Amino acid sequence: MDVASFELALEEAIGPAHRLACGMVHDPQAAEDLVQEAAVKAWRKRHQLRPGAPLRPWFLGIVANECRAHFRLRWTSVLKRAELAVESSSGDLDALADLRRELLRLGADDRLVIVLHVHLDMSLEDVAAVMGKSLSAVRGRFYRAIRKLRIRLELQEAVR
Amino acid sequence: MTDHRDIRQLRAALDEVTPAAPHLSHLVRAALREAAAEPPRSFRRRFVMPAVGASALAVALIVALTVSLIIRANHAASTVPGGPAQPASGARTGSPPPTAVPGQLALPAVNGYDVGRQDTLSLGRATSATDVWIVQKHSPGFFAKPGETFGIVYHSTDGGATWTQKLRFEGEYDWMRFSADGVNGAIWGVTERVPPCSRLPGDCSTAPPPAPGIVYRTADGGEHWTSSRTPDGLSLYQMDFLDADRGWAILHPPVGTALDVYATVDAGRTWQKRGALAPPANVVIPATFGSSRRLQFFDAQHGIFQPAPGAAAALMTTGDGGRTWQRVDLTTPGGLAGPSGLARSANGPTILSNGTGLLAAWPAGPQTGSNVSVYTTTDYGRTWSTPRHLPVPESALTNGFVLGVTFFDTNHWWIAIEGPPARQNGPTSPRASFTADGGRTWKTLASPRILDLVLASPDVGWTEYQQWNSGLTNLAVTRDRGAHWTAIALPPAVDR
Numbered sequence A: 001m002d003v004a005s006f007e008l009a010l011e012e013a014i015g016p017a018h019r020l021a022c023g024m025v026h027d028p029q030a031a032e033d034l035v036q037e038a039a040v041k042a043w044r045k046r047h048q049l050r051p052g053a054p055l056r057p058w059f060l061g062i063v064a065n066e067c068r069a070h071f072r073l074r075w076t077s078v079l080k081r082a083e084l085a086v087e088s089s090s091g092d093l094d095a096l097a098d099l100r101r102e103l104l105r106l107g108a109d110d111r112l113v114i115v116l117h118v119h120l121d122m123s124l125e126d127v128a129a130v131m132g133k134s135l136s137a138v139r140g141r142f143y144r145a146i147r148k149l150r151i152r153l154e155l156q157e158a159v160r
Numbered sequence B: 001m002t003d004h005r006d007i008r009q010l011r012a013a014l015d016e017v018t019p020a021a022p023h024l025s026h027l028v029r030a031a032l033r034e035a036a037a038e039p040p041r042s043f044r045r046r047f048v049m050p051a052v053g054a055s056a057l058a059v060a061l062i063v064a065l066t067v068s069l070i071i072r073a074n075h076a077a078s079t080v081p082g083g084p085a086q087p088a089s090g091a092r093t094g095s096p097p098p099t100a101v102p103g104q105l106a107l108p109a110v111n112g113y114d115v116g117r118q119d120t121l122s123l124g125r126a127t128s129a130t131d132v133w134i135v136q137k138h139s140p141g142f143f144a145k146p147g148e149t150f151g152i153v154y155h156s157t158d159g160g161a162t163w164t165q166k167l168r169f170e171g172e173y174d175w176m177r178f179s180a181d182g183v184n185g186a187i188w189g190v191t192e193r194v195p196p197c198s199r200l201p202g203d204c205s206t207a208p209p210p211a212p213g214i215v216y217r218t219a220d221g222g223e224h225w226t227s228s229r230t231p232d233g234l235s236l237y238q239m240d241f242l243d244a245d246r247g248w249a250i251l252h253p254p255v256g257t258a259l260d261v262y263a264t265v266d267a268g269r270t271w272q273k274r275g276a277l278a279p280p281a282n283v284v285i286p287a288t289f290g291s292s293r294r295l296q297f298f299d300a301q302h303g304i305f306q307p308a309p310g311a312a313a314a315l316m317t318t319g320d321g322g323r324t325w326q327r328v329d330l331t332t333p334g335g336l337a338g339p340s341g342l343a344r345s346a347n348g349p350t351i352l353s354n355g356t357g358l359l360a361a362w363p364a365g366p367q368t369g370s371n372v373s374v375y376t377t378t379d380y381g382r383t384w385s386t387p388r389h390l391p392v393p394e395s396a397l398t399n400g401f402v403l404g405v406t407f408f409d410t411n412h413w414w415i416a417i418e419g420p421p422a423r424q425n426g427p428t429s430p431r432a433s434f435t436a437d438g439g440r441t442w443k444t445l446a447s448p449r450i451l452d453l454v455l456a457s458p459d460v461g462w463t464e465y466q467q468w469n470s471g472l473t474n475l476a477v478t479r480d481r482g483a484h485w486t487a488i489a490l491p492p493a494v495d496r
Helices: A003-025 A028-044 A055-072 A074-089 A095-105 A108-119 A124-131 A135-159 B004-016 B024-037 B041-076
Strands: B119-126 B132-138 B150-156 B164-170 B172-178 B185-190 B213-218 B226-229 B235-241 B247-252 B259-264 B272-277 B295-297 B303-305 B314-318 B326-329 B342-344 B350-353 B356-363 B373-377 B401-407 B413-419 B429-435 B443-446 B449-455 B461-466 B472-478 B486-488
Touching (some): A003 A055, A003 A108, A003 B024, A095 A135, A095 B004, B119 B449, B119 B472, B164 B185, B213 B235, B235 B295, B247 B295, B356 B401, B429 B449
Antiparallel strands (some): B132 B150, B150 B164, B172 B185, B185 B213, B213 B226, B235 B247, B247 B259, B303 B314, B342 B356, B350 B356, B401 B413, B413 B429, B461 B472, B472 B486
């Protein structure tokens, strides 16, 4: 596959990839960088895509890996979370900010399943394809993640 | 198992951290081209990397020297290209000095509104290089508490040196219309943003509250205002006024997809239902109010409704004041429709006089710039010509994408373009192309990254622009068809 064909095939996945990255890292600038990095990695690994297999879930999987790696960079992770904590304690406590902060505190896979299903409007079957897991595993993870979020937000509300 | 309220809140929370990124395709393409041009890794490690290491220092020195020379040149001039404008009174202090970026027009950082804090700028009316109206918009988006969404309308008569607050607009500002002498005017918008119910599967069991339209009317150039609203129980979808009194509103119930057309002749004090709008099934109708000028009336009878630009290139027109609407399909000859469909000028068609009008279109997606076409009409948009390809210089458009097109009259047109970055994560290269002969010949100049452009005359243009690598939106004016730009200090943003 030459680079022009690859670009064309990737084009329709860039928007969803950007939404995924934004939802995962909550930093639009970083999200753009991550999508570009993922695109380059996808190009280098293009031979791993089975002939006839859809490119979009495969590419979203690469983007998800890039997002996980982003949080492994300790400095970024610590800095972003610290900033959020300061923001929340300064009195700017609207419900959406609370929700975003708790989302970031979820594990990467919990956050990923929520972002793919809720933010990208993907069915749980498609989410399973991106994550390389079974449908039942993904369904269970989604509901557990939502429950975790709800409990944490209720706790927060109770101590306020 | 999951509460729909949770899902709705999650969507809203995630939407807030997901801005549009139309330039991302270009960045990805540039990154891919760069990656594709790389030699194989082993070769690279053995031969290329040592050479790169040795030459990196020399390149860094050259770049540093070039940048310092450009910065010096910028400080020597009074207006761009390259030179800082004098900050006006009311400007924020402490802004970083302008930084010249190769390939970019370096406008000074006077001040700007922070989109990240939901403060945005909206250009209103401009009649000269000194007379301009702007609106500072504040909106936390969906689920805002009452009073959190508002706008402040400012007027300047001295080219932005000083600003006078004319109105605090309660709700989300849409647009304004004034008489030629600037005495009688109407400003309108929606009282609040409501979540797009139809986008939330199964979530419409609890209907969101109706969000009516709101109209402010002045008869003394903005010194005093009266306000009125659209009928109770209905939400505003789109609104337009022909003058300060005669207007149309497309309204819908809080739950459902019906769109009804109402009209007023007394600046919104009373409204009469005129008809219903039934968009074709395959055109994209966003679920909620949006300030994108999709409804326009050109006289008491003729109007156009533009569904969201996209794959289905259709418009709807009326010739009887909104009672009946007809679908108009635009032809899309080979090459015009891109992989993502057809993009059209966000402000819709421009109808000039006697029903003569223009509409710019280009393929959505990458490399859109090389294929901009213009449709023309002579009957208020009921029929459109076959699109004519614009011979904008290839150097301006190749690999670039179109930010917007503005027609002043049948001869004077502007196209704002964003060129691709020269390197991964590097700055893009915004350009403005200008024609004075209806698109036959073009002049292309470096420009700010134009987000919106209001022309007061063929020479004078006001622009809302964005600085590279900054979330701030700013204001600038040109008095010579883009040859020079002056950055204008905005009124300070309201701290919330």
